[in-house]
Amino acid sequence: MKIAILPGDGIGPEITAQAVRVLNALGENFEMEQADVGGAGYAAHGHPLPPASLALAKGADAVLFGAVGDYKYDTLERALRPEQAILGLRRELGLFANLRPAILYPELAGASTLKPEVVSGLDILIIRELTGDIYFGKPRGVRECPDGPFKGEREGFDTMRYAESEIRRIAHVAFQAARKRGKRVTSVDKANVLETFQFWRDIVTEVHQDYADVELEHMYVDNAAMQLVRAPKKFDVIVTGNMFGDILSDCAAMLTGSIGMLPSASLDANNKGLYEPSHGSAPDIAGKGIANPLATILSAAMMLRYSLNMAAQADRIEAAVKQVLAQGLRTPDIYEAGTTKVGTAEMGDAVVNALR
Numbered sequence: 001m002k003i004a005i006l007p008g009d010g011i012g013p014e015i016t017a018q019a020v021r022v023l024n025a026l027g028e029n030f031e032m033e034q035a036d037v038g039g040a041g042y043a044a045h046g047h048p049l050p051p052a053s054l055a056l057a058k059g060a061d062a063v064l065f066g067a068v069g070d071y072k073y074d075t076l077e078r079a080l081r082p083e084q085a086i087l088g089l090r091r092e093l094g095l096f097a098n099l100r101p102a103i104l105y106p107e108l109a110g111a112s113t114l115k116p117e118v119v120s121g122l123d124i125l126i127i128r129e130l131t132g133d134i135y136f137g138k139p140r141g142v143r144e145c146p147d148g149p150f151k152g153e154r155e156g157f158d159t160m161r162y163a164e165s166e167i168r169r170i171a172h173v174a175f176q177a178a179r180k181r182g183k184r185v186t187s188v189d190k191a192n193v194l195e196t197f198q199f200w201r202d203i204v205t206e207v208h209q210d211y212a213d214v215e216l217e218h219m220y221v222d223n224a225a226m227q228l229v230r231a232p233k234k235f236d237v238i239v240t241g242n243m244f245g246d247i248l249s250d251c252a253a254m255l256t257g258s259i260g261m262l263p264s265a266s267l268d269a270n271n272k273g274l275y276e277p278s279h280g281s282a283p284d285i286a287g288k289g290i291a292n293p294l295a296t297i298l299s300a301a302m303m304l305r306y307s308l309n310m311a312a313q314a315d316r317i318e319a320a321v322k323q324v325l326a327q328g329l330r331t332p333d334i335y336e337a338g339t340t341k342v343g344t345a346e347m348g349d350a351v352v353n354a355l356r
């Protein structure tokens, strides 16, 4: 099994190092190779996604990605900014399915801004289509408005579009994921207003015919936003387009109160994938040794489950994380009175020890 390790910049290298230690502690024969991306790619090779780093990612069975986006590089032109690394990888590797579990560990019930009874035991999975929708649809731009009441003024415009095969493949990912979980899919759309999402609803309904064992419900995105905050435990798997998923997944992430705990997977058509924490490169705490490495460690567990066919080892990592939380160990982002504050490396040590 060949794993490409792309730590990136900011806290990326610190948190990725801990995930690598955890993977090594499993005692499997992973071949792990590391390369520079983001600010680190720019600093060493003049580009956020150097050709050698991209080649490594393409040749690997899976990619473990840290984070990119150190503010040091903010003044660079857009094509050289660190974020181009993750956008380029998604595009080049065809990573169309973004899976973001939102799990509230009982030990962290106090970390959510919602009432404990609303979120305790929360375990939902948001699946966001990642390569289509209005974010990539053409034409787009700013032009002279051709018609209507604003004719002659300048207008900004984008194009929302989804091809049938794009909807089918993300729907299959959702139904298959639901099969391994609570067997319920909520497809979120805006079919009442948007042609694209009426089409989405029709195709998802069709794909559902292959999954009689999974329950399908359709929900408008505005209602979904409301239900996520009102009664999030009613969901199992949520599948939606790129833009709705961008917004809903951040909302769902915050139900758990701690971005430092949330892993993610981005998959291609063959379940090859890139795994990364949901958070960014946290330049405000980079180099201080206090970043929470658990989102990255849990991303490594997702990698074992979804891309490397090693569900038992994924379970071991997740159990080890639960154990260190039960021991009361907390990085500052999840610290509460009565627990023990630890740094990035100590948290890594504790997970490694729990695994053994």
Ligand code: NAI
Pocket (backbone or CB within 6 Å): 011, 015, 066, 067, 068, 069, 070, 071, 083, 086, 259, 260, 276, 278, 279, 280, 281, 282, 283, 284, 285, 290, 291, 292, 293, 295, 333
């Ligand atoms: P961020 O997620 O980096 O940070 C938001 C807040 O959460 C900060 O206060 C940070 O200290 C804290 N935080 C994040 N991860 C943490 C961890 N593991 N442990 C403890 N605290 C943590 O988001 P922000 O500040 O909006 O963006 C910073 C940079 O990261 C930007 O340049 C942004 O573009 C980039 N970014 C990169 C992503 C990626 O690599 N996929 C995703 C999101 C943002």
Ligand code: MG
Pocket (backbone or CB within 6 Å): 246, 247, 250
């Ligand atoms: Mg977002």
